[in-house]
Amino acid sequence: MTFGGHMIHLVVILFASVFTENILLARFLGMCSFLSVSRQVKTAVGLGFAVVFVMTFTVALDWLAFQYILQPFHLEFFRFILFIIIIAAFVQFVEMVIERYSPALYQTLGIFLPLITVNCAILGASLFMVIRDYNLAEGIAFGLGSGIGWMLAIVAMAGIREKLTTARIPAGLQGPGITLIIAGLMALAFIGFTGVLSGR
Numbered sequence: 001m002t003f004g005g006h007m008i009h010l011v012v013i014l015f016a017s018v019f020t021e022n023i024l025l026a027r028f029l030g031m032c033s034f035l036s037v038s039r040q041v042k043t044a045v046g047l048g049f050a051v052v053f054v055m056t057f058t059v060a061l062d063w064l065a066f067q068y069i070l071q072p073f074h075l076e077f078f079r080f081i082l083f084i085i086i087i088a089a090f091v092q093f094v095e096m097v098i099e100r101y102s103p104a105l106y107q108t109l110g111i112f113l114p115l116i117t118v119n120c121a122i123l124g125a126s127l128f129m130v131i132r133d134y135n136l137a138e139g140i141a142f143g144l145g146s147g148i149g150w151m152l153a154i155v156a157m158a159g160i161r162e163k164l165t166t167a168r169i170p171a172g173l174q175g176p177g178i179t180l181i182i183a184g185l186m187a188l189a190f191i192g193f194t195g196v197l198s199g200r
Contacts, residue, residue: 010141013134017145023121023128024153025183025190030121034154035179037112044158046105047112048151050094052144054116055125058087059143062126063136083126084117091117121150153186 017023024030030051037047062083070076095113099106106113116122125146129139160182169178 006137010137013138013141014145017142018149018152019190020193022149022153022190023124023146024150025187027121027124028187029124030119030150031183033112033115033119034150034157035176035183037109038154038157038179039161040108041155041158041162043105043108044154045151046098046102047109047116048147048154050098050109050113051116051119051122051150052147054087054090054094055122055147055150056140056143058083058090058122059125059129059139059146060136061086061090063129063134063139066130079127079130080123083123087122087126088117121146153190156186157182 020026024034033047038044062079065082065086066076066079070079070082091114094116095106098109098113125143129142132138132142134142157179161179164178173181
């Protein structure tokens with residue numbers, strides 16, 4: 001593959017993971033924090049950037065750990081444990097940075113910031129990277145795109161939910177009901193692009 005062809009391949013993986021293979025709306029990973037933290041756009045943007053940062057770097061670190069620690073010693077069955085340890089350590093680092101430089105955002109995110117550790121979208125991106133046998137560059141493109149796709153989805157949901165605070169919603173649909181309906185419609189919209197781009 002030529003350099004230009006390789007770059008196009010990485011761009012395809014990036015855009016596919018953002019839109020047609022969105023890890024949240026097409027794979028339904030990371031729904032817990034998506035539904036819980038999508039009440040305000042400001043909070044959603046802060047958490048979204050944290051997820052993009054964590055997902056991009058942990059996919060790269062997990063790839064290195066898988067290629068140079070697990071595979072050479074035939075310990076592939078330890079990948080779940082090792083990936084979670086790497087993710088937890090990196091999230092702890094991000095948490096300390098946010099607490100130091102943005103105390104307001106740290107207070108706003110509250111318990112959901114350390115819960116990035118158990119956000120299944122983060123672990124899912126690393127596992128997809130292994131299953132699809134991506135190289136390091138492809139893994140980074142996939143991790144970055146998956147993080148951006150997750151952030152795009154939660155920010156869009158937060159914007160819609162802020163608008164709904166002044167809308168007349170039937171009593172039976174208020175709260176989780178209307179939120180799940182919106183999430184379903186968003187998922188249908190993203191899944192509608194399936195086949196346009198493929199990151200495999």
